[in-house]
Amino acid sequence: xxxxxxxxxxxxxxxxxxxxxxxxxxxxxxxxxxxxxxxxxxxxxxxxxxxxxxxxxxxxxxxxxxxxxxxxxxxxxxxxxxxxxxxxxxxxxxxxxxxxxxxxxxxxxxxxxxxxxxxxxxxxxxxxxxxxxxxxxxxxxxxxxxxxxxxxxxxxxxxxxxxxxxxxxxxxxxxxxxxxxxxxxxxxxxxxxxxxxxxxxxxxxxxxxxxxxxxxxxxxxxxxxxxxxxxxxxxxxxxxxxxxxxxxxxxxxxxxxxxxxxxxxxxxxxxxxxxxxxxxxxxxxxxxxxxxxxxxxxxxxxxxxxxxxxxxxxxxxxxxxxxxxxxxxxxxxxxxxxxxxxxxxxxxxxxxxxxxxxxxxxxxxxxxxxxxxxxxxxxxxxxxxxxxxxxxxxxxxxxxxxxxxxxxxxxxxxxxxxxxxxxxxxxxxxxxxxxxxxxxxxxxxxxxxxxxxxxxxxxxxxxxxxxxxxxxxxxxxxxxxxxxxxxxxxxxxxxxxxxxxxxxxxxxxxxxxxxxxxxxxxxxxxxxxxxxxxxxxxxxxxxxxxxxxxxxxxxxxxxxxxxxxxxxxxxxxxxxxxxxxxxxxxxxxxxxxxxxxxxxxxxxxxxxxxxxxxxxxxxxxxxxxxxxxxxxxxxxxxxxxxxxxxxxxxxxxxxxxxxxxxxxxxxxxxxxxxxxxxxxx
Numbered sequence: 001x002x003x004x005x006x007x008x009x010x011x012x013x014x015x016x017x018x019x020x021x022x023x024x025x026x027x028x029x030x031x032x033x034x035x036x037x038x039x040x041x042x043x044x045x046x047x048x049x050x051x052x053x054x055x056x057x058x059x060x061x062x063x064x065x066x067x068x069x070x071x072x073x074x075x076x077x078x079x080x081x082x083x084x085x086x087x088x089x090x091x092x093x094x095x096x097x098x099x100x101x102x103x104x105x106x107x108x109x110x111x112x113x114x115x116x117x118x119x120x121x122x123x124x125x126x127x128x129x130x131x132x133x134x135x136x137x138x139x140x141x142x143x144x145x146x147x148x149x150x151x152x153x154x155x156x157x158x159x160x161x162x163x164x165x166x167x168x169x170x171x172x173x174x175x176x177x178x179x180x181x182x183x184x185x186x187x188x189x190x191x192x193x194x195x196x197x198x199x200x201x202x203x204x205x206x207x208x209x210x211x212x213x214x215x216x217x218x219x220x221x222x223x224x225x226x227x228x229x230x231x232x233x234x235x236x237x238x239x240x241x242x243x244x245x246x247x248x249x250x251x252x253x254x255x256x257x258x259x260x261x262x263x264x265x266x267x268x269x270x271x272x273x274x275x276x277x278x279x280x281x282x283x284x285x286x287x288x289x290x291x292x293x294x295x296x297x298x299x300x301x302x303x304x305x306x307x308x309x310x311x312x313x314x315x316x317x318x319x320x321x322x323x324x325x326x327x328x329x330x331x332x333x334x335x336x337x338x339x340x341x342x343x344x345x346x347x348x349x350x351x352x353x354x355x356x357x358x359x360x361x362x363x364x365x366x367x368x369x370x371x372x373x374x375x376x377x378x379x380x381x382x383x384x385x386x387x388x389x390x391x392x393x394x395x396x397x398x399x400x401x402x403x404x405x406x407x408x409x410x411x412x413x414x415x416x417x418x419x420x421x422x423x424x425x426x427x428x429x430x431x432x433x434x435x436x437x438x439x440x441x442x443x444x445x446x447x448x449x450x451x452x453x454x455x456x457x458x459x460x461x462x463x464x465x466x467x468x469x470x471x472x473x474x475x476x477x478x479x480x481x482x483x484x485x486x487x488x489x490x491x492x493x494x495x496x497x498x499x500x501x502x503x504x505x506x507x508x509x510x511x512x513x514x515x516x517x518x519x520x521x522x523x524x525x526x527x528x529x530x531x532x533x534x535x536x537x538x539x540x541x542x543x544x545x546x547x548x549x550x551x552x553x554x555x556x557x558x559x560x561x562x563x564x565x566x567x568x569x570x571x572x573x574x575x576x577x578x579x580x581x582x583x584x585x586x587x588x589x590x591x592x593x594x595x596x597x598x599x600x601x602x603x604x605x606x607x608x609x610x611x612x613x614x615x616x617x618x619x620x621x622x623x624x625x626x627x628x629x630x631x632x633x634x635x636x637x638x639x640x641x642x643x644x645x646x647x648x649x650x651x652x653x654x655x656x657x658x659x660x661x662x663x664x665x666x667x668x669x670x671x672x673x674x675x676x677x678x679x680x681x
Contacts, residue, residue, distance in 0.1 A: 034311040034342045037245045040187040041629040043179035044157070046550045051154025053176075054135050055161055056545050063544040067146075067163060067172050071116065071139045072220035074146070078120055078135070081128040083363075089122025091232045092221040093201040094211060097322035099185075099333050101580040105143035111210045113142040114202075116221050119191075119233045126363045127538040130522060133240045136191045139166075139219065143579070147177075149191050151240075156247035156519025158190050158240070162551075162578070175549045181573045181581075184626045185333035188313035189244060191237040192333065198230035199321035206323055234316070239358070241315035241340075246355035248310070249348055250520050253301045260297065262515040266504040267293035269525070272356035273500060276365045277468040281439045283353060284471040289501070295349050302345035310348060311339035326668065329609075329617045334624045359522060362463070369465045371533040372496040373474060379494045382436065384411045386480045386489040388456060397421050400456070402430075402480060404489060410436050412491045414478070418446055418456065425449040430460055435493075438469045456480045472497025503532030551576050562650050563592050569643055570623055572630075579675035597654050599673035601662060604651035608663055610639050619667045 058077065059067050068074055079087045096106065096114035106113035118137040124130055134151035146163035160177040186192055194200060202208045203225050211223060222229075254264035267289035274283040284290065302309070314337040318330065329335060343351065360368075384404040391399035397419050404414035412435050418428030428446030435441075444467055449458030457479045460467040467475040473493045481487035507528055508515055514528040523540070530537040567575055567585050575585035584595035596603065609621035628638050638644055652659050662670070 032308040034308040034339065035306045036311045036313065036339070037248055038189040038313055040183040040189065040626045043183045043189070043630065046176050046179050047548050048152050048155050048159055048176070051152045052545050052548070053148070053152050053159035053161060054129060054131070054150035055148040055159070056174075056548075057129055057543065058135070060543075060546050063546055065172060065174050065546050067166065067174075069166065069168055069170075070219060071141075071146070071166075074137065074139075075118060075220065078118070078131065081124050081131055082120075082122045083125050086122030086124075089120065089232075091119050091121060091229050091236070093117050093198070093203065093225065093230050093233060094207075094218055094221055094223070095200050095202075096207065096211065098200050099317070099320070099327060099331070100138060100147070101578075102138065102140045102143055102145060102147070103327075103580075105140050105145070105580065109142075112214050112216065113140065114211060114218065115140050116219055117201075117233065119236045121232055121236045123362050126361075127540075130359070130361065133236045133243075136237070136240075141219070144170075146172075149186075151243070153519060153521045153523065156251075157244070160186075173549070174546070175551050177578075178551055178572065178576065180627065180630055181576075184573070184624050187337055187626065188241050188315050190241045190313075190315055192315050192317055193230070193234045193237040195234070195316045195319045196227065196231070197319055198227060198234070199319055201225075201230045203227045203230050204321065204323075237315045241313065242351070242355060245310065245312060245343070245348075246352055247519050249298065249352040250356075251517050252305065253298050253348065253352065254294075254517075255297055255301065257517050261517060262508040262511060263293055264297040265515045266508040268352050268356055269529070270501055270504050271353045272360070273365075273368060274470055274472050274497065275353060275357045276360060277369055277465070277472055277497075278470045279441060279462050279467075280357070281441060282470040287471065290349075294353075295346065298349040298352070299345040302348070306345075309342040309344050312341045312343060314338065314340040316340070326666075327619075329614070329620050332620045334620045334626075336625055356520065359520065359525075364526060366465050367530070367535050368500070368533065369468070371535050372472070372499055373466055373494075375496055375499045377494050377496040377499070379476060379492055381490045381492050382410050382412050383407055384413065384489050384491070385486040386414065387484055387486055388480060388482045389484055397426070400451075400482075402456075404480070405486075406434075406436075407488065412436070413440075416444070416446075418449070418451070418458065420451055423451070425451045425456070425458065428458065433460065433467070433475075435469050435475075435491075441467065441469075451482070454482055456482050469493075471495075472500065500533070503529060506532060551578060560589065560593070562596075562646075563589060565643070565646055565650075566592075566596060569647060572627060573623070582673040583675055584673055595673075596650075598671065600651045600654040601658070601670040602667070602673050604648065604655060604659060605663060605667060605670060607644060607648045607651065610644060612663070618663075 059065060068077060075090055075092070078090050082089065094114040094116055096110040098115055100115060102115055116139045120131040120135055122132060124132070136149040138147040144164065144166045146166050148161040148163065149158050152159050160179060160182040162175055162177050164173040164175070166172045183189055200207070202211055202223060208223060211218065250265060250268070254268070255261035270289045271283040271294065317333050320331045325331070385407045386402060386404035389401045391401060398421070400418050400420065402414060402416050402418065404412065406413055413432065414430060415432045416428060416430035419426050425448070430444035430446065431442060433441045433444055444460045444462050446458045447461055449456065457477055459477055460475050473495050476492040476494050478489070478491045480489040512528050514524040527537050527539065571585050573581055574583055576583045577586060582599060584599045585592055587595065606619060606622035609617045609619055625635065628635065655662070
């Protein structure tokens with residue numbers, strides 16, 4: 001019952017989220033086709049063109065990988081980077097019957113060897129790299145493999161890596177994976193995760209019971225979880241999915257290398273900091289940063305480049321209960337996914353602000369808040385008519401209820417309570433604080449103040465920071481007469497945000513590298529801002545990374561025409577040293593011929609799906625659509641071309657009469673396609 005209630009709450013929360021402007025972007029009315037933010041048919045080089053992955057940053061030292069064993073220590077390393085109150089935000093789920101490349105690695109003991117998926121959604125300690133939404137790990141004990149998807153801020157993209165030979169007293173081998181293989185499923189070039197109810201995970205009671213029957217400690221991961229844990233991972237992947245859109249808008253939406261582009265990027269940061277300082281209730285849409293700088297620049301870029309809008313890829317795959325449903329074309333991650341949304345220019349500009357705002361940690365926002373509060377700025381007062389009513393005393397504590405109504409168009413509204421003991425104000429909460437022309441603020445704490453027989457004066461605090469409106473003004477003090485009859489009260493505001501505007505304008509004038517047309521890099525942005533505000537910052541020493549390795553395809557000097565044909569059409573996924581997907585094209589001529597024969601039933605089945613109506617297909621056809629498109633091959637051209645016919649005929653020749661009725665059989669009943677010899681240890 002508790003889990004049902006949890007899910008109902010989740011669905012209600014999701015509906016509220018979808019109603020918000022920046023969480024569910026408005027769809028543009030296109031005058032032409034929307035442009036994809038990322039194109040899976042153009043995966044980019046396997047090795048990072050610049051920088052290194054976050055995984056490399058965390059798990060390498062002095063030019064060597066240092067990956068602790070067992071895997072619980074890998075997770076502990078992540079936790080050690082987080083603030084004490086966020087150590088539980090390293091989220092873990094167990095997936096024994098999943099859809100990853102390691103889906104068959106645990107066979108036949110799937111529940112003894114589940115895949116453990118890890119994501120981070122918490123705040124990091126000062127001086128640590130930002131981990132939230134930027135690192136995802138998949139560990140499989142039997143395969144001795146860790147798959148890592150982690151962010152590279154120097155390239156503004158996620159990197160895909162595989163750790164092989166991850167065993168006790170072994171030397172792990174780390175490679176950068178083939179991006180064209182990864183992006184066949186990760187069409188968003190980011191992490192992906194299932195939609196609710198996340199029935200493949202141990203949030204599913206039936207899965208949990210089967211795992212519990214193994215009487216095993218699953219690498220320190222909690223076994224008894226609710227849907228809140230996979231929901232948190234799903235939310236993290238949804239946020240990660242938008243990073244590529246923010247990078248595109250930052251680089252090209254602001255105008256690339258145009259002289260005005262730096263002002264556009266500076267304006268985006270100004271508004272992002274306003275948003276965070278306000279407690280994420282909004283930013284000032286009446287100021288020049290938005291009205292005259294950011295919004296016109298983004299609109300201009302949409303008019304020139306993206307008239308049909310920007311298509312946002314989908315990071316979600318359908319939910320699947322593996323105990324009742326196999327992998328079908330409908331739930332296969334290889335299936336083409338339509339955009340989750342199409343952004344128009346105005347929504348894109350707002351989302352860029354929200355995205356940049358999320359790139360600052362809570363500690364950094366607090367430091368900026370305190371730095372602005374220490375600057376000399378002008379103040380002004382606004383007024384209200386307030387009443388203060390005393391409630392019943394509890395022990396030695398007295399409650400005072402406050403209610404304020406604006407006495408004019410420039411007044412403020414307030415509802416809340418304070419508590420006093422022995423004549424001293426001890427604590428309090430404001431349920432609502434309304435400033436002129438501003439959204440209402442809530443959950444504001446009162447931790448200190450002065451109370452006398454006539455006057456109540458206090459400083460409102462929110463999340464250990466000053467309370468600010470959407471323009472960055474700070475609420476300095478609120479002074480209220482202690483009276484049950486409406487009396488005039490005052491609220492003092494200090495306009496301190498001009499100090500931040502000045503810092504950003506100076507960075508733009510100096511053409512700071514923090515604002516150039518490279519990807520948004522915290523390593524450049526945070527020190528530049530902190531320096532301008534006089535905030536001490538830690539400068540990380542240059543790090544020596546291990547030499548990056550990739551999985552090179554095995555090239556043979558001369559092969560038969562059929563091996564050449566298969567390697568041409570299928571080699572980018574199946575001519576590897578990776579065991580999954582089946583690497584039947586890896587090896588010498590004789591080995592490959594034998595492996596094609598072994599896999600012939602499944603090859604024939606997959607190739608034949610191209611000639612079966614989509615609704616009647618038992619499996620996704622191979623090669624997948626994205627693999628063909630990455631090579632510039634149209635679907636109609638492939639279906640009607642000689643290449644498909646040649647491959648299918650060769651598989652048919654191997655099978656002979658066995659092709660009869662083969663397509664009517666369940667795919668999982670076909671002869672298996674085992675990994676080739678010579679795989680990585």
